[in-house]
Amino acid sequence: MINPLPLMNLPKLSSEQLQAAQAPLNRKIFLQGEPGSGKTTAGLARLAFLLESGIPAEQILILLPQRTLAKPYYDYLTQNPLPPGSLPTIVTLGGLSQRTIQLFWPAISAEAGFARPHQPPLFLTLETAQYYMSKVVEPFLNQGYFEQLVIDRNRLYSQLLDNLNKAALIGFAHTTLGERLKQAWNGQPQHLILFDQAQDCMNAFREYCMANNLLDFSLQIELFIHYLWRSFLVRNYLHTHFHHLIYDNIEEDAPAAHDVIGEWLPVFDSALLIYDQQGGYRVFLGADPQSAASLADFCDEIVEFPPNLICPPTVRQFQSALVKAVQRQLTHEELTPPIKTAFSHLPARFYPEMVDQVCKTIDELVHQKQVAPSEIAVLAPFMSDSLRFSLMSRLEEYQIPARSHRPSRSLYDEPAVRTLITLAKLAHPHWEMPPSREEIRSMLVHCIEDLDLVRADLLMQMGFTAKKQSFPLRPFEEIGEDGRERITYSAGLRYSRLREWLLNYIEQGEEEELDVFFAFLFGEVLSQPGYGFHDHLDDAAVTARVIESIKKFRQVIEPVRSQQPGFSVGMEYLNMVGQGVISALYLPPSEEEDAVLISPAYSFIINNRSVRFQFWLDCGNYGWWERLFQPLTHPYVLSRNWQPGRLWTDADEYETNQQSLIRIIRGLTYRCREHIFLCTSRINERGAEERGALLLAFQGLLRRLHQQGGES
Amino acid sequence: MKLPPDFSFSQNNLQDFLECPRRFELRYLLRQPWPAIQSQPVVEHEQHLRRGEIFHQMVQQHQIGLPVDKIGAQAYDQTLLGWWEDYLGSMPQPLPEHRLVEHTLQSAHSGYRFIAKFDLIAIQPGEKMIIVDWKTSRRKPPRAILSQRIQTRLYPFLLWKCSGAFDQAISYSPEQIEMIYWFTADPLSPERFKYSQKQAERDGEYLLELVQQVEHHTQTYFPLTSQEQRCSLCVYRSLCNRGITAGNIDDEIDEEVDDDRLDIAFDQIGETEF
Incomplete structure (x- = not known):
């Protein structure tokens, strides 16, 4: 190991990494290696070297296929001292397209046929x-x-x-x-x-x-490829702007990106293209490792890093044996006793039992063996909301922090958001979406400080007007004295203020945009002292996110649809939420670093972080092997590697499923630094018996090991 | 509370700190969203900001050489068209040929990182560097107020600190730097601020003093502003128990908020999830 450059705050670099980082400023290198062999660290070191060498930062383009993969580069740039000057551009092909479209729109919009x-x-x-x-x-x-x-x-x-x-x-x-x-x-x-x-x-x-x-997204890419990238003006702009390229995880990018870079490479002064030999996990999003590999032809040099620095020999041996077992080629020679230290089997009869076992084992690791929670990942082919919820709540019982790739609850399930929606329905009677009594009761509990469910129910019973009225909340003063006393006058005062605010809004007769309505309501009532959002900072965060979503929705809907008479963006938004068309809104996942990760296996792999311990849930699940049922699309047929006119046969299906299981086994094991727990449940989440290919391969491996034990 | 290791000081966050330390804490250290209305009327204000954005983009398109007629066709209303025509007729002239448009610069100063995004930097190598900032606020602020704004002190200082990055062979003195504010509200009277060694020294000390104050407050607490009238134009007014209704947009000095975060553009395509 050699000391890093003074500017770099990076781990000690191997001679190979240093060589790649310090390559001459006119050299184009195609760097390949296994996952975990230190390629991205070499990319960071290259970035530091370019900056140290006096290359103006604005001339450096860092291209990535996906946002999460930018984190190491982003962290490096934000957490280390940099020479005075500009900053490198970190971008995906989509981001680059959007940026250039925005800038050159007047030059291409007519020609493109808009x-x-x-x-x-x-x-x-x-x-x-x-x-x-x-x-x-x-x-x-x-x-x-x-x-x-x-x-x-x-x-x-x-x-x-x-x-x-x-x-x-x-x-x-x-x-x-x-x-x-x-x-x-x-x-x-x-x-x-x-x-x-x-x-x-x-x-x-x-x-x-x-x-x-x-x-x-598709039109942005097509515009970039067919118009902007073909335009002399745009090419000249990009060519003069960027002189040095670092393109990481090229195997996860699509052929369109590879085509552009293939044409652009001769113009760059230097380039470092980083290729993960076992990658291609984003095939469902168009990733094409074969077209990525062809970029090597445009480089001056191909550098291959020695094997993985992360994955220990025993886990590597387990990987190889399990892959062989999937291919039904496992022999006794593949197995040596140390392989047993790489994995454990956690068998269960029922699914909840499996979840229990996983959480109990994690408890032992964390509380008895002092393993940091962040060194543990619980992985499954799909992560259903119920599975995620049971894992998270069980771990909480053990007082172990856990985080998920996304939270289990949609934003629209948050009480604060339900409260806002109920208030919007009340304030817009012409939408004819009257809230139910239950919705109003929950809203009152959430909105008015110190109003418990019993008092809110009382308020509902006494303060709810007949159905014929367009506004269902009666004045507090109309409630009998006995009732007012039970509800309390302070709660009644707040109720009256809220009611009055809503009535004023209705009387003003002009519908505000829904996001503006929520912002006014939040600022003037809900976040004021005495109301439920005042001291609940999380509710404010949730409200801000909903307002942001509605505003974005409005800004792209309004110019197109607002010409239609009587069209209300707010009502349309709520309808879309109701129909589930707008459903993908979640609060950002917890950023707590020292927590057990609960994630689908592919998301874990693509995020490219290693852990000491992995739990592979429900190994019998067909999802480890089979692709999703997608009747109207096909990731392998819609690919450059597919010969048009050929029939997709069962043999093709079998072969791609085999390959994808092998890829996932390799992807996970390369990112494991110590031990894997294979968790099986005889009866799956839906109450059926499943014996998928991963389970069969694992059983094959166990059988061989058992036979070997018997023979010895 | 500590300053995060990746914290960068900018004109936005320092101006916020000057106006109300608590707002700085809430917005930049705690990152607490508080989605109340900042100023009224809301939709008009939003339209005004949108116009400002498009105008900046049109200027950028002009500066990189797109045809004037095609750019001008984007002016979707009379106000924007007026701004555009004023820009074409009375933009600061003559500007050196070498231009950097929407350019971000950062530099460390006494161990703290400062960052700024410049609308335009025009450079005549070895001779002068001119900063131009296009202001689309409704009114032109008095020169005395402008001179006190963080932007007027940070931008030339940062440009001077980063001048070696443009050409290592050339060194610039602060006297070779000028900052020009050009106003859509008064296009014929831009405000020019010549920079000097003395001013650069003062600004360096001033900025350092400010960040040291921030550091000090991280050890103690961030007080609320003593000028309560400012709270009507702050979204946190209900959190701080300082009012109910948002103030009027006409009372704001600077309506634009420049995006001076690290420049990273990503697409909207979903992350891998199966």
């Missing part, structure tokens, strides 16, 4: 794209489209959007999607019409976007 080229583009989020897709698809559904398909509406919309994204990221016309899927279809012939119907919907969505300047 109906309103002089008006600014409206960038859609996942939520708003789904909203517009639902509006476009609605008339088709009324005509009987997708009738024979049993699928949740929101999954239908997301698969249509996913297809458009794939076409953009892989580089073929979105108008050929249906045909490609049809050509590969090998199932019931009556399913084929669904691909035609999907194609009609996707075409209509794209036309709608072009007519209204709406840019979903």
Whole structure:
């Protein structure tokens, strides 16, 4: 090991890392290696070296396929002293596209065929794209489209959007999607019409976007690739701006990004392309390791790092044996006694028993063996809300902090948000969405300090007017004296102020935007002393997030739909929440670092952090092996590596499932520094017996070990 | 409470600290969201900010060489069109050819990081460096107030500290730096602030003194502003028990809030989840 450069606050670097970091400033290097072999650290060291060498920071482009992968670079830049000057740009292809579209919009909007080229583009989020897709698809559904398909509406919309994204990221016309899927279809012939119907919907969505300047992710990428990147002006701007490239995890990016970088590389002074040899986990989002590997041809040098620095020999041996077992090629020679120290089996009959065992084992690790909670990850192919909830609450009983890749509750389940929605319904009687008595009672408990459920119920019984009234809350003074005393006058005063505020709003006769309405209500009533949000900072955070979401929704909905007479963005928003079209809002996951991580296996791998202990839940689950059922899209057919016209056979399905299980085993074991617990339950979460490929492979491995033990 | 290790001082957070230390604590250290109305009328204010954003973008497009007629076509209302025409007719001239647009600079000063995003830096190598800031607020503030704003002290200071980054072979003295504020509300009367060695020394000391005050408050507590009239334009007024109704936008000195965080742009595509 050699001492790092003085500027770097990095761990000691190996000679290979130092060599890659200190490569000449005109060298383009393709760096490959196993996960955990220190490639990203070399990328950070390269960044430090470039800055140390006097390269202006604004000339450095750090490109990544996904936001979470930027964390090491972001942390490095924010937590270390840097030479005075600018900052490097950290970006994904999507981010770069959005930025350049915004800047060069006037130059390309007419040529690209937008109906309103002089008006600014409206960038859609996942939520708003789904909203517009639902509006476009609605008339088709009324005509009987997708009738024979049993699928949740929101999954239908997301698969249509996913297809458009794939076409953009892989580089073929979105108008050929249906045909490609049809050509590969090998199932019931009556399913084929669904691909035609999907194609009609996707075409209509794209036309709608072009007519209204709406840019979903797919259109942003297509605009960048077909117009901006082809424009001399834009290329010149990008070429003069950026001279040095660090492109990490290229195997998780899509061919469109690789194409751009392939063309751009000759212009960069230097480049470091970092390729994870076992990667490609984002295949469902268009990742293409093969096209990433082809970028090596454009580099001056290929450097391969020696094997993983993280994964100990025993875990590595377990990895190899389990992979062989999946391939049914496991022999006695693969197994040596130390392999047993790499894993344990936690068998259970029922699912809750398995959860109990996992939490109990974690308790032993944390409280008896003093393992830091952050060194433990609980992983499953899918993480259902109920599983996440039972794990989190069981760990809480053991007083062990846990964090999830996302919280188990949607924002709309938060009492503060339900309170806001109830108040919005009360304040907008013309929406004809009257809240129920229960909703009003919960709202009162939440809103008015010191008003418990009993008093709130009393207030409801005595203060609720007949159904015919458009505003259901009676004045406090109209309640009998006995009732007023039981409710208390202080609570009554607050109730009256809230009521008065709502009535004033209604009387003013002009509907505020919903986000503005909430902001006024929050500031002037709910967060004032004596009201429930005043001392509850979490409620304020939740309210802020909802307001932000509505505002974003409004800003992309209003320019397009507000011309329709009587259209209310607020009412539309609440309707969409009710229908589940807008459902993906969660509070940001806890940032507590020293906590057990509960996550789907793929999310854990892609976040690229290693832990000492892993728990693989429910090894019998088919989800470890099988891909998700997606009747309207196909990650392997919609790929450059698929030969158009070929049929997708059962053999293809089997082979890709095998490969994906092997990839996941490798991805997890490379990120394990000590021990893996394989947890099995004879009866799964839904009460059925499941014997998926991971379980069979594991049983095969155990059997061989047992035989070996018997023989010796 | 300690300052986080990745904390950067900017004109926004230092101005907030000057106006109310408690607001600085709530907004930047505790990062406590408090979604009340800041000033009224809300939707008009939002439209005004949106116009300001588009105007800055149009100027950026102009500075990188996009055709004037295509840029101008984006002016979607008379106000924005007026600003654009005023800009074309009376932007500060002559500016050196080498331009950096929407450029972020950072530097450490006595162990603290300072950061700023500049609308425009025009450089004549070895000769001069001019900072131009486009102001779209409704009124032009008096020069005396402008001169006291953190922006007027931080921007030239930071540019001077970072001047070596543009060309290591050339060193600039503070006298070669000028800061110009150009106002859509008064396009013919930009305010110019010449910089000097003496001013740079004063600013360096002043900024250091401010961050030391911040450090001091992290050890004790962050007091509320003594000028209560300011609270009507602060979102935290209900948290601090200092009022109910939001004040009027006309009472705000600077309506723009520059985004001076680390410049990272990501797309909206979902993270891997199965």
